[in-house]
Amino acid sequence: xxxxxxxxxxxxxxxxxxxxxxxxxxxxxxxxxxxxxxxxxxxxxxxxxxxxxxxxxxxxxxxxxxxxxxxxxxxxxxxxxxxxxxxxxxxxxxxxxxxxxxxxxxxxxxxxxxxxxxxxxxxxxxxxxxxxxxxxxxxxxxxxxxxxxxxxxxxxxxxxxxxxxxxxxxxxxxxxxxxxxxxxxxxxxxxxxxxxxxxxxxxxxxxxxxxxxxxxxxxxxxxxxxxxxxxxxxxxxxxxxxxxxxxxxxxxxxxxxxxxxxxxxxxxxxxxxxxxxxxxxxxxxxxxxxxxxxxxxxxxxxxxxxxxx
Amino acid sequence: xxxxxxxxxxxxxxxxxxxxxxxxxxxxxxxxxxxxxxxxxxxxxxxxxxxxxxxxxxxxxxxxxxxxxxxxxxxxxxxxxxxxxxxxxxxxxxxxxxxxxxxxxxxxxxxxxxxxxxxxxxxxxxxxxxxxxxxxxxxxxxxxxxxxxxxxxxxxxxxxxxxxxxxxxxxxxxxxxxxxxxxxxxxxxxxxxxxxxxxxxxxxxxxxxxxxxxxxxxxxxxxxxxxxxxxxxxxxxxxxxxxxxxxxxxxxxxxxxxxxxxxxxxxxxxxxxxxxxxxxxxxxxxxxxxxxxxxxxxxxxxxxxxxxxxxxxxxxxxxxxxxxxxxxxxxxxxxxxxxxxxxxxxxxxxxxxxxxxxxxxxxxxxxxxxxxxxxxxxxxxxxxxxxxxxxxxxxxxxxxxxxxxxxxxxxxxxxxxxxxxxxxxxxxxxxxxxxxxxxxxxxxxxxxxxxxxxxxxxxxxx
Numbered sequence: 001x002x003x004x005x006x007x008x009x010x011x012x013x014x015x016x017x018x019x020x021x022x023x024x025x026x027x028x029x030x031x032x033x034x035x036x037x038x039x040x041x042x043x044x045x046x047x048x049x050x051x052x053x054x055x056x057x058x059x060x061x062x063x064x065x066x067x068x069x070x071x072x073x074x075x076x077x078x079x080x081x082x083x084x085x086x087x088x089x090x091x092x093x094x095x096x097x098x099x100x101x102x103x104x105x106x107x108x109x110x111x112x113x114x115x116x117x118x119x120x121x122x123x124x125x126x127x128x129x130x131x132x133x134x135x136x137x138x139x140x141x142x143x144x145x146x147x148x149x150x151x152x153x154x155x156x157x158x159x160x161x162x163x164x165x166x167x168x169x170x171x172x173x174x175x176x177x178x179x180x181x182x183x184x185x186x187x188x189x190x191x192x193x194x195x196x197x198x199x200x201x202x203x204x205x206x207x208x209x210x211x212x213x214x215x216x217x218x219x220x221x222x223x224x225x226x227x228x229x230x231x232x233x234x235x236x237x238x239x240x241x242x243x244x245x246x247x248x249x250x251x252x253x254x255x256x257x258x259x260x261x262x263x264x265x266x267x268x269x270x271x272x273x274x275x276x277x278x279x280x281x282x283x284x285x286x287x288x289x290x291x292x293x294x295x296x297x298x299x300x301x302x303x304x305x306x307x308x309x
Numbered sequence: 310x311x312x313x314x315x316x317x318x319x320x321x322x323x324x325x326x327x328x329x330x331x332x333x334x335x336x337x338x339x340x341x342x343x344x345x346x347x348x349x350x351x352x353x354x355x356x357x358x359x360x361x362x363x364x365x366x367x368x369x370x371x372x373x374x375x376x377x378x379x380x381x382x383x384x385x386x387x388x389x390x391x392x393x394x395x396x397x398x399x400x401x402x403x404x405x406x407x408x409x410x411x412x413x414x415x416x417x418x419x420x421x422x423x424x425x426x427x428x429x430x431x432x433x434x435x436x437x438x439x440x441x442x443x444x445x446x447x448x449x450x451x452x453x454x455x456x457x458x459x460x461x462x463x464x465x466x467x468x469x470x471x472x473x474x475x476x477x478x479x480x481x482x483x484x485x486x487x488x489x490x491x492x493x494x495x496x497x498x499x500x501x502x503x504x505x506x507x508x509x510x511x512x513x514x515x516x517x518x519x520x521x522x523x524x525x526x527x528x529x530x531x532x533x534x535x536x537x538x539x540x541x542x543x544x545x546x547x548x549x550x551x552x553x554x555x556x557x558x559x560x561x562x563x564x565x566x567x568x569x570x571x572x573x574x575x576x577x578x579x580x581x582x583x584x585x586x587x588x589x590x591x592x593x594x595x596x597x598x599x600x601x602x603x604x605x606x607x608x609x610x611x612x613x614x615x616x617x618x619x620x621x622x623x624x625x626x627x628x629x630x631x632x633x634x635x636x637x638x639x640x641x642x643x644x645x646x647x648x649x650x651x652x653x654x655x656x657x658x659x660x661x662x663x664x665x666x667x668x669x670x671x672x673x674x675x676x677x678x679x680x681x682x683x684x685x686x687x688x689x690x691x692x693x694x695x696x697x698x699x700x701x702x703x704x705x706x707x708x709x710x711x712x713x714x715x716x717x718x719x720x721x722x723x724x725x726x727x728x729x730x731x732x733x734x735x736x737x738x739x740x741x742x743x744x745x746x747x748x749x750x751x752x753x754x755x756x757x758x759x760x761x762x763x764x765x766x767x768x769x770x771x
Contacts, residue, residue, distance in 0.1 A: 050602075053606045054606070055602065055605065055606055076608055079606075079607060079608065084603065084606045086599045086602055086603050087599065088598055088599030088600075088602075089598075089599075090598060090599040090600040090602065090603040091600070092317055092320075092321055092600070093321075094320065094321040094324035094325055095317060095320055095321060095324075099317070099320060102313075103313055103314070103316075103317045104603075104607075106310065106313040107310055107313060107314070107604060107607050107608070107609055108607045108608065109607070109608055135324055151603075152603070
């Protein structure tokens with residue numbers, strides 16, 4: 001199991017006072033997989049990440065890393081296989097990129113002899129080679145985020161936990177960061193990340209785990225989640241030239257001059273609907289097709305909006 | 310691992326030029342300011358004078374002599390007030406004669422108002438009939454010299470009361486004798502011719518001596534070694550440090566008598582505590598920024614983290630104290646450059662920094678935010694500095710405060726530094742003489758560090 005599932009979270013429960021931050025959260029991570037951990041604010045994502053990293057002691061349940069139970073405080077041997085990228089940019093502002101990498105490399109167990117090579121690789125990987133001798137305080141938010149990630153992977157972990165790795169950066173920097181993570185994934189690193197960028201999670205992550213109220217409410221690939229929630233049907237919206245007296249069966253009026261319906265197969269069902277509207281002498285001025293998104297799926301499972309979207 | 314974090318903190322400090330300036334230049338500036346206030350600058354400046362207003366309602370030779378005697382004192386700045394009022398706010402400085410009781414009361418009130426408004430520290434009113442009443446012991450209704458003082462400066466009252474008594478004795482011995490003989494005549498009957506001649510000769514002698522004192526060229530100099538104006542007993546004051554220097558030239562380790570040596574200890578310990586409390590806020594900054602979470606999610610433990618910060622702060626403290634002492638040595642001629650003094654100062658700088666670092670880390674770990682730390686540390690350090698003797702010598706404090714100060718590590722640190730720079734234990738070397746202080750401070754440092762570790766457990770796995 002451990003070869004294929006480097007990380008297993010099994011029914012974790014953690015309470016703070018009377019409130020359960022984790023209330024039976026479970027999921028597993030496959031080797032080389034990118035798994036998105038989604039949930040509204042306060043759902044328990046950060047608590048889950050901290051529990052996996054050994055920074056929080058669960059009240060019950062367990063975390064298995066390569067088949068071994070993660071101990072309270074973290075087993076040093078297991079910690080070496082784990083990389084944690086915090087949501088905050090946790091680097092030293094007054095230190096240069098190279099100095100930050102050297103420092104965190106040493107703190108996370110990289111041998112001094114290996115440090116120059118690892119640091120050089122990390123600077124290349126983050127695109128900060130040319131500015132390696134500048135204090136991090138002079139970097140843009142995107143550059144600091146990249147350095148923040150690099151500081152957490154210098155010891156070459158095979159499981160990487162990322163808490164909101166792209167929060168607060170521009171689209172170009174975000175794309176660069178996703179590119180870096182894809183490179184890691186290609187090298188066999190398994191990624192668990194929390195994000196509020198649902199569109200990117202949908203495109204980039206192999207599987208998605210949705211957490212709400214400290215519990216895992218859904219998990220699987222995007223298609224599996226679609227099948228388990230709103231289905232794969234497309235919503236079609238017709239914009240009409242005038243308000244219709246009646247609409248064909250299976251259609252709903254949306255606004256005064258708009259009608260909507262679902263189709264399973266666009267090529268087969270859309271022409272039939274157009275004919276029905278023509279026969280009813282309802283002129284269609286325009287149409288749009290709404291593809292099911294992760295946001296729709298997310299709302300289906302959690303029932304409320306992400307507060308930071 | 311600990312070294313890596315210490316190195317990171319050193320680099321961070323080096324890169325932050327303003328922090329560097331505050332850390333290493335500010336101590337020297339602060340030292341200068343405090344030295345000016347407490348240590349009389351370079352040791353040559355004189356203390357501020359006590360401003361005294363004198364209202365002479367007697368205007369006799371005795372009152373004038375008393376006034377001259379007060380004026381001659383170095384630490385008094387005497388202003389003579391007239392007995393008539395021409396200005397509502399300021400007393401005049403030229404003497405006139407009182408015309409009525411009302412004017413006299415106005416002049417007295419004006420003098421009191423000057424004290425009340427802080428323009429003078431005290432006012433002395435020499436009443437009408439003062440000369441006649443001198444040495445009239447046992448007469449309760451005889452005119453009294455009135456001393457009006459500012460309750461904010463009670464020392465001025467005590468000092469002036471003593472000065473007036475002394476001046477009364479020394480400025481008019483002939484009047485005292487005259488009045489005393491008059492009392493004797495009243496109570497014991499008239500003198501014989503021989504007694505009258507002797508009294509007259511003695512009075513002439515006293516009078517001439519007084520004139521000689523005032524003009525520095527007496528008509529009939531007093532016999533050498535004989536003086537009635539020295540007071541009831543003759544008093545000479547000497548600094549113990551001067552006596553040691555005179556008697557043990559070449560054998561004593563202490564050769565300088567500069568007051569700055571006394572205050573160097575207090576200033577340095579207090580400043581290091583303030584400086585370190587600022588540095589200790591980096592612990593809470595790490596927590597707020599998430600760096601702490603990252604550091605602790607690796608191999609680093611709370612103990613590693615606290616030790617790395619503690620070592621860094623200790624190093625910082627030692628450098629700061631050393632810098633202050635070298636600065637004081639160069640600018641204020643602090644006596645530092647002897648092997649024993651250097652060794653003692655080095656040991657005290659090290660243990661004081663160890664305790665200071667542990668103390669501020671304890672406060673930092675007990676606080677939940679940097680704002681809390683700023684407020685709490687300022688209050689705690691000011692209180693500790695006050696009871697520990699950094700602001701004023703402990704020997705002038707109430708007994709219970711002196712006892713209370715034994716729980717303040719900075720009081721022990723100051724005692725240790727004083728043994729290095731100020732006191733001189735003849736039968737012990739400086740290093741041996743500070744062993745007790747060093748042991749107590751190290752014990753306190755261990756307690757502070759233990760509390761810091763316990764408080765920092767909130768950052769560990771929960």
